[in-house]
Amino acid sequence: DTGVSQDPRHKITKRGQNVTFRCDPISEHNRLYWYRQTLGQGPEFLTYFQNEAQLEKSRLLSDRFSAERPKGSFSTLEIQRTEQGDSAMYLCASSLSAGGQGDFNEQFFGPGTRLTVL
Amino acid sequence: LAKTTQPISMDSYEGQEVNITCSHNNIATNDYITWYQQFPSQGPRFIIQGYKTKVTNEVASLFIPADRKSSTLSLPRVSLSDTAVYYCLVGGYGQNFVFGPGTRLSVLP
Numbered sequence: 482d483t484g485v486s487q488d489p490r491h492k493i494t495k496r497g498q499n500v501t502f503r504c505d506p507i508s509e510h511n512r513l514y515w516y517r518q519t520l521g522q523g524p525e526f527l528t529y530f531q532n533e534a535q536l537e538k539s540r541l542l543s544d545r546f547s548a549e550r551p552k553g554s555f556s557t558l559e560i561q562r563t564e565q566g567d568s569a570m571y572l573c574a575s576s577l578s579a580g581g582q583g584d585f586n587e588q589f590f591g592p593g594t595r596l597t598v599l
Numbered sequence: 600l601a602k603t604t605q606p607i608s609m610d611s612y613e614g615q616e617v618n619i620t621c622s623h624n625n626i627a628t629n630d631y632i633t634w635y636q637q638f639p640s641q642g643p644r645f646i647i648q649g650y651k652t653k654v655t656n657e658v659a660s661l662f663i664p665a666d667r668k669s670s671t672l673s674l675p676r677v678s679l680s681d682t683a684v685y686y687c688l689v690g691g692y693g694q695n696f697v698f699g700p701g702t703r704l705s706v707l708p
Contacts, residue, residue, distance in 0.1 A: 485642075514696075523686055523698030524643065537695065572642050587633075588696065590642025 483507060485591035487573050493597045494563055501559045502594045506575030513556050514588060515548055516572040517541065524572055530556060531578065563598045570595050603687045608703040617674045619702050621687030624668050629691040632663060632670045637684045637701070646685075647672070674704075682706045 486505045494500050506513050511532050516524035527546070528538045532553035542548075545563075550556040560567055574588040604622040611617045623632070631650055635643035647654055649661040649670070660673040674681060684701040 516698075521700065523684075523701050524696075526695050526697065529695065570640075574642065587645040587648070588643075590644065593640070593642055595640075 485573055485575050485589050487571075487591040487594050489594055490592060491595050491597075493599065495599050496565060497562055499559065499561045500563060500596065501557055502571055502573075502596075504556045504558070504573030504575075504591060506555070506573070507577075507589055510575035510577050510589070511553070512576045512578045512586075513550055514574040514576075515556070515558050516574065518570040518572055518593070519568075527558075560596075563596075565598045568596055568598045603689055603699050605685075605687050605699060605702045607700065608705070610705045610707060611677055612707050613678055614676050617677050617681070617704060617706075619672045619674075619685055619687075619704070620669055621672070621689075622669045623687070623689045626667050626689050627691065630667075630689050631691055632661065632667075633688045633690075633696075634659070634661065634672045635686045635688065635698075637686065643686060643698070677704075677706045679706050679708060 488503045492500055514529040515527040517527055518524040526539050527542050528548050530550040533550050545561045548558045570593040572590055572593045574590045576586045576588045578586055633648040634646040636646050637643040647656055647659045647661045649663050651663050654661045662671040682705055684703050686698050686701040688696055
């Protein structure tokens with residue numbers, strides 16, 4: 482399967498614990514995005530990378546959240562000191578971009594990681 | 600970013616054509632219109648994108664009037680498997696994707 486993959490698919494944790502999610506984009510894609518989606522709502526943009534550079538972060542991304550994309554390949558999203566309000570589906574997407582800050586090329590989404598904070 | 604307005608939900612029957620209209624009154628000159636489909640417990644999937652007039656691919660058509668203040672996604676002969684949430688997005692170079700709550704389409708037998 483050459484699509485976007487995410488791991489784990491489900492994560493249950495207790496409040497205050499740290500969690501880390503991984504995203505493997507489509508191999509030739511240079512842009513990688515993270516979104517958060519809660520029940521009944523559309524995905525909310527969190528951050529994105531152009532290769533290894535993190536170019537934009539939403540104000541939704543508090544200082545408890547950090548994302549990395551070492552070597553411009555896979556990416557990790559870490560949430561420290563989780564809160565119940567962090568419970569959501571975390572989606573990763575990738576695209577092939579010609580460059581510049583943001584564009585509207587087709588994004589390919591992974592299946593998501595569903596986080597439940599007890 | 601241009602704000603979009605879509606119906607919250609729609610019902611249809613198998614075999615019918617479904618048209619979902621999205622309003623985007625403050626669309627900018629360089630904005631594109633993109634539609635995504637999302638099934639439960641899956642990430643969104645690209646359906647179609649257009650700038651003006653009509654775009655057609657193997658799964659849908661997108662109609663955009665001359666003023667571009669709205670657009671209509673047309674799904675021909677829907678089946679039960681088309682039951683999903685459909686998102687209309689408007690934006691262009693220099694912007695990121697902004698998803699609204701979408702339109703929940705239910706296809707009935």
